[in-house]
Every structure is written in C-alpha cells, then in structure tokens.
Amino acid sequence: MIVLGIETSCDETAAAVLADGRRILSDVVASQDALHAPWGGVVPELASRRHLEIIGPVVERALAEAGVKLGDLDGLAVTQGPGLVGSLLVGCAVAKALAWAHRKPLVGVNHLEGHIYAAFLVEPAPTHPFVALVVSGGHTALYHARAPLHYALLGQTRDDAAGEAFDKVAKLLGLGFPGGPAIQRVAEQGDPRAIAFPLAQMTDGARDFSFSGIKTSVSLYVKRHGPLSPAAVADVAASFQAAVVKMLVRKTVRAALHVGVKRVVLTGGVAANGPLRQALGREAEDHGITLHIPPPRLCTDNAAMITAAGTERLRAGERASLEMNARPDLVLA
Ligand code: KG4
Ligand code: ZN
Numbered sequence: 001m002i003v004l005g006i007e008t009s010c011d012e013t014a015a016a017v018l019a020d021g022r023r024i025l026s027d028v029v030a031s032q033d034a035l036h037a038p039w040g041g042v043v044p045e046l047a048s049r050r051h052l053e054i055i056g057p058v059v060e061r062a063l064a065e066a067g068v069k070l071g072d073l074d075g076l077a078v079t080q081g082p083g084l085v086g087s088l089l090v091g092c093a094v095a096k097a098l099a100w101a102h103r104k105p106l107v108g109v110n111h112l113e114g115h116i117y118a119a120f121l122v123e124p125a126p127t128h129p130f131v132a133l134v135v136s137g138g139h140t141a142l143y144h145a146r147a148p149l150h151y152a153l154l155g156q157t158r159d160d161a162a163g164e165a166f167d168k169v170a171k172l173l174g175l176g177f178p179g180g181p182a183i184q185r186v187a188e189q190g191d192p193r194a195i196a197f198p199l200a201q202m203t204d205g206a207r208d209f210s211f212s213g214i215k216t217s218v219s220l221y222v223k224r225h226g227p228l229s230p231a232a233v234a235d236v237a238a239s240f241q242a243a244v245v246k247m248l249v250r251k252t253v254r255a256a257l258h259v260g261v262k263r264v265v266l267t268g269g270v271a272a273n274g275p276l277r278q279a280l281g282r283e284a285e286d287h288g289i290t291l292h293i294p295p296p297r298l299c300t301d302n303a304a305m306i307t308a309a310g311t312e313r314l315r316a317g318e319r320a321s322l323e324m325n326a327r328p329d330l331v332l333a
Contacts, residue, residue, distance in 0.1 A: 001074045002066075003314065004098075005307025006059065008051045008091035009083025009111045010137070011035075011042045014303035015059045017066035021311030024121060025066035027304040028058050029297075037177045041167065048086030055094050062303070070102045077310020080108030080320075081330030082138065088326035096322050107313045108320045109306045112139060112332045113151070117308035118294040119265040126265055126292045131256040135248060135276075136268035136301075137163035137178075140209050142255050143333060145265075148312060151333035154255045155207030162244060163270045165211035169218050169240050173233050183237045184273055190231075190238030195221065197243040207255050214243055245276045253283050265292045272296035 001021065007014040011032040017025040032050050036042045063069065078095035081088055092108070099106035116132045119125065131154065132143045140163075141156040160168070163180055170179025175186060197217045200210035218240055222228065228236065248270075256264050266280055277293055284291040298305060 001311060001315070002068055002072055003075045003077055003307050003311045004059070004062065004068075004070075004073050005077040005109070005303045005310050006055070006091045006095050007079045007111070007114070007301060007303040007306045008055065008087050009079045009081070010087060010301060011047045012301040013051050013054050013058050014301065015062035016303035016307045017062055017068050018304060018307040018311060021308045021315070022120060022125070024304050025068065026062045027302060028062045028065065029302050030054050030058050033178060040171050040177050042084070044084045044086055047084060048090055051087055051090040055090055059094065059098075070098060070104075073102070073104050075105040075107070075310070075314045077107050077109050077307050077314070079111045079114060079306050080324065081111065081327035083111055083328060085326055085328040088328065092324065092326050096324065100322055105314055106320045106324070107310045107318050108324050109310045109313065110330055110332050111306070112141065113309045114306040115267045115299075116143070116145065116265060117312070118267050118298040118302070118305035119292045120308050121298055121304055122292070122294055126263055129261050130263035130265055130292070131252065131259060131261050132265040132267065133248065133252045133271075134268045135162045135266075135270035137161060137167065139268065140211070141332075142207060142252060144259050144261065149316060153333040154259065155209065155251065157209040157211060159210055159212035160215060162209070162211060162248065163268070165215050165244060166270065168215050169237075172219055172222050173228070173236060175233075175237070180270060180273060183241055184275070186234050187238035187241045187275070190234030190236070192238040192242035194235035195239040197239055199243055199247050207251055207258075209247065209251060211244070214240065241273070241275060245273070245279050248276060249279045249283050252280065253287055253289070256289055257287065262288060263290045263292070267294055267299055269300045271299040
C-alpha cells in the first residue's frame with residue numbers, strides 16, 4: 001500500500017511516501033527555521049506564505065525520490081490539525097486537489113497521532129496498549145493508547161507546552177530560535193545542579209503538567225543576576241533543562257505505572273532532547289518498562305509520521321470527503 005502524506009501544520013513543509021505505513025520510500029522536510037529566526041518565533045502569516053511557495057516542489061521531490069507517480073498511489077494523508085490555520089489550509093487544499101484529480105482516497109490525520117506513529121517507523125514497533133508522552137512546541141500530553149487508533153488522555157499541560165518553555169527560556173538567555181536545540185547545546189557546558197528551579201506540583205493531584213512557573217523563575221533569575229556571563233548562561237540552561245526533564249520523566253513513569261502499562265512511547269520535537277531520552281531510558285529500565293523513542297529527525301515535525309498514521313486509518317476504511325477542512329484545535333482524545 002503506497003501512500004503520500006503531507007504535513008504543513010506549523011513551520012515545516014513536508015511530504016513523504018511510505019509503503020505499508022512502515023517503509024519510508026522518501027521523507028522530505030523543508031524547514032522554515034531561518035525564515036522565522038529573526039523574529040524569535042514562528043510568524044503565522046510568513047509560515048503559510050512559505051508553505052504555498054514550496055509545497056509543490058516538496059511534493060514533487062518526495063514522489064521523485066520514492067520513484068512513484070501520483071497514479072501509483074493507493075491513497076493520500078494530510079495533517080488536518082491541530083496547528084496554525086493558515087499553514088494547515090495549504091496542506092489540506094493541496095491534498096484534496098491531488099486526491100480529486102487522481103481519484104484517490106484521502107484521510108485527515110491528527111498531528112499528535114502522527115507524532116505517536118513516528119514510533120512505528122523503527123524496529124521493534126510498539127504493540128498496544130502503551131502510554132505515549134507527546135512533547136512538542138505546541139503540545140505536552142500523555143495518552144493511553146489502548147488499541148490502534150484509540151486514545152485516552154491521561155494528562156496535559158495547563159499552560160505552556162514543554163517546547164514552548166524551551167523556546168521562551170532560550171529567548172530570555174539570548175540563545176536564538178528554535179530554543180530546544182540551543183538550550184541542549186549550551187547546557188552541555190553548564191552544571192544542572194547550579195540553580196534549583198521549582199518543579200510544578202498539581203495541588204489537586206492530577207497528572208497534568210505546568211511550565212509557566214519555571215519560565216517565570218528563569219525570567220526572575222535573569223533579571224536579578226543579569227547580565228549573565230557565558231558560564232552563568234550555561235548553568236541556567238542546564239538547570240532549567242534538568243528540571244523540565246525531571247518533571248516529564250516523573251509524570252510519565254507514574255502514569256504508566258498507574259494504568260498498569262509497561263510500554264512507553266516518547267515523541268514530539270522535545271523528544272529529540274538527549275538528556276530527556278537518557279533520563280527516561282534509565283527510569284524505564286528501573287521499572288521494567290520498554291521504551292520506544294524515534295530517532296531525533298522523526299521526533300520533530302515530518303510527513304513520514306503523518307503518512308504512517310494515515311495508512312493505518314486508510315486501512316481501517318476511513319475516508320475524508322472534499323469537504324474536509326483544517327481544524328486548528330483538533331483534539332486526539
Ligand atoms: O514537534 P515539533 O517539531 O513541532 C510542533 O509540533 O510543535 O516540536 C518543536 C519543538 C520546539 O519547541 C523546539 O524547541 C523543540 O521542539 N525541540 C527541542 C529539541 N529539538 C527540538 N527541545 C529540547 N531539546 C531539543 N534537542
Ligand atoms: Zn509537531
């Protein structure tokens with residue numbers, strides 16, 4: 001089963017072709033990082049205009065690298081939401097036009113489900129049931145994936161997403177955009193025990209996350225102690241990263257033990273973070289939990305993950321009509 005997938009939910013223009021939802025025949029990602037970097041974050045209007053300019057060549061390249069023609073496809077998949085509406089609309093319009101012109105079945109994919117399906121692109125693939133921590137620039141959520149395509153929400157952030165916190169703290173420290181990789185790089189030179197940033201506790205005992213408190217603590221620290229030397233910046237970055245990692249690892253392991261599931265998937269842009277991958281790896285091993293983490297390039301936004309999830313939905317008989325619209329606030333569970 002050969003499927004073309006398109007992803008344009010934020011600032012990556014991406015297209016991929018997969019065989020049977022598992023074998024990557026091509027995986028093209030055009031990053032817009034350089035376009036948005038001068039503004040310190042993604043500018044929605046610039047993002048949608050760039051998608052419009054390059055979606056054609058990106059799709060053509062994905063097909064050419066896979067050695068596949070549109071007529072060979074068994075279906076198309078596209079990210080329907082959540083994301084920036086102007087960005088999502090570009091992918092949806094292109095996917096609908098191609099599906100209509102070539103009489104191919106089409107499905108809309110939830111971007112977060114796509115992140116989870118990145119784990120199915122590596123061997124061994126996870127088996128259900130499992131717990132998935134999706135940590136990205138827009139989302140931080142824990143899901144219980146009971147059976148294929150069935151999800152229950154176990155907890156989510158009440159304010160900022162983890163990636164958003166990385167991006168905002170990087171901005172405070174003058175480290176540029178995107179913030180996650182910059183913080184990780186600078187933190188290597190710092191002491192993670194230098195500053196004890198507070199870990200958010202939910203007073204109502206929920207499995208939710210909160211990152212706005214730690215972001216405020218970093219901001220106050222910078223105001224009180226600034227201007228910071230490069231060594232002090234490295235200490236703040238390392239201490240912030242350590243606190244976020246600790247919070248994510250603790251809640252994930254607790255959630256898995258609570259639902260009695262010994263399999264965990266870690267995915268989303270922040271899952272590219274080395275210290276997070278290592279810390280969750282250690283903790284999972286201590287608790288006899290099997291951990292599945294896609295390689296970093298499949299953790300950040302890409303179309304291979306959308307195609308993997310879309311293939312599963314096409315197989316299940318799901319079809320989107322040409323009425324399908326972008327859904328910026330689409331929820332998974
Ligand atoms: O999944 P993603 O590519 O896009 C969204 O769906 O949001 O995630 C992007 C987020 C950004 O906030 C970025 O700073 C963060 O993932 N990120 C990282 C790392 N690489 C990307 N955060 C921490 N450490 C990294 N190495
Ligand atoms: Zn994402």
